[in-house]
Amino acid sequence: MIEVRDLAKRYGSTVAVDGISFTVRPGTVTGFLGRNGAGKSTTMRMILGLTRPTRGTALVGGRPYRELTDPLRRVGALLEARAAHPDRTAYHHLLWLARSNRIPKARVHEVLGMTGLEHVAGRRAGGFSLGMAQRLGLAAALLGDPEVLVLDEPMNGLDPDGIRWLRGLLRDHAAQGRTVFVSSHLMGEVAQTADRVIVIEGGRLLADTTVAELTATAGSLEDAFFRLTEGRRG
Numbered sequence: 627m628i629e630v631r632d633l634a635k636r637y638g639s640t641v642a643v644d645g646i647s648f649t650v651r652p653g654t655v656t657g658f659l660g661r662n663g664a665g666k667s668t669t670m671r672m673i674l675g676l677t678r679p680t681r682g683t684a685l686v687g688g689r690p691y692r693e694l695t696d697p698l699r700r701v702g703a704l705l706e707a708r709a710a711h712p713d714r715t716a717y718h719h720l721l722w723l724a725r726s727n728r729i730p731k732a733r734v735h736e737v738l739g740m741t742g743l744e745h746v747a748g749r750r751a752g753g754f755s756l757g758m759a760q761r762l763g764l765a766a767a768l769l770g771d772p773e774v775l776v777l778d779e780p781m782n783g784l785d786p787d788g789i790r791w792l793r794g795l796l797r798d799h800a801a802q803g804r805t806v807f808v809s810s811h812l813m814g815e816v817a818q819t820a821d822r823v824i825v826i827e828g829g830r831l832l833a834d835t836t837v838a839e840l841t842a843t844a845g846s847l848e849d850a851f852f853r854l855t856e857g858r859r860g
């Protein structure tokens with residue numbers, strides 16, 4: 627469970643996030659929608675303890691991220707595809723993460739298999755395509771077999787096989803009672819994968835509802851998104 631209460635972030639005169647509250651429930655895939663600059667990444671960074679809020683709180687499993695013991699085993703995060711050191715091989719990047727988080731080495735092989743990276747495990751991450759880097763980021767997120775996944779644009783750069791695989795993975799994760807929070811600009815993909823959606827614009831909450839409810843009233847998730855955000859640019 628992720629609980630965000632009155633969360634706000636200001637950068638100088640820019641209000642990136644303007645006092646939003648929502649709960650991401652276990653057993654669901656929750657999509658996080660908003661135009662470029664709406665405040666999605668800033669919100670996710672505050673949930674993950676990487677950006678200090680100006681106001682409000684974000685709790686993961688009832689605690690601030692920074693207070694979690696073994697955070698990688700509680701929360702799997704993907705924020706930037708190119709997070710791995712470019713000179714490190716995919717295998718060594720994951721092994722280093724595993725060792726520093728008391729995760730067994732066997733799990734490195736498991737996540738390499740899950741993400742289809744076995745055949746490039748010995749290659750430098752710096753030479754990876756965007757899709758391969760994204761798969762490596764997902765492998766890192768899955769390494770600790772976490773209860774909660776927080777993924778910023780995880781479909782970016784993935785090929786059709788990768789997108790289908792990830793869709794299944796997110797749905798399975800939720801079906802096991804875990805929490806999945808995923809931002810995306812791909813409305814069709816969110817409509818297929820998510821149970822719930824949270825929509826923000828200009829750092830403010832516009833909707834926190836089910837995909838079924840939004841699509842029932844507007845025809846499609848894309849139409850619902852435009853109706854909600856029309857004239858609401860921050």
Ligand SMILES: Nc1ncnc2c1ncn2[C@@H]1O[C@H](COP(=O)(O)OP(=O)(O)OP(=O)(O)O)[C@@H](O)[C@H]1O
Nearest residue numbers: 637640641642660661662663664665666667668669
């Ligand atoms: N480190 C920073 N310093 C100054 N302004 C920032 C910083 N990070 C984000 N912002 C500003 O905060 C606002 C929200 O940005 P954010 O990256 O959270 O949006 P987003 O919804 O993730 O956008 P996108 O869909 O393009 O990824 C934008 O106006 C952005 O310019």
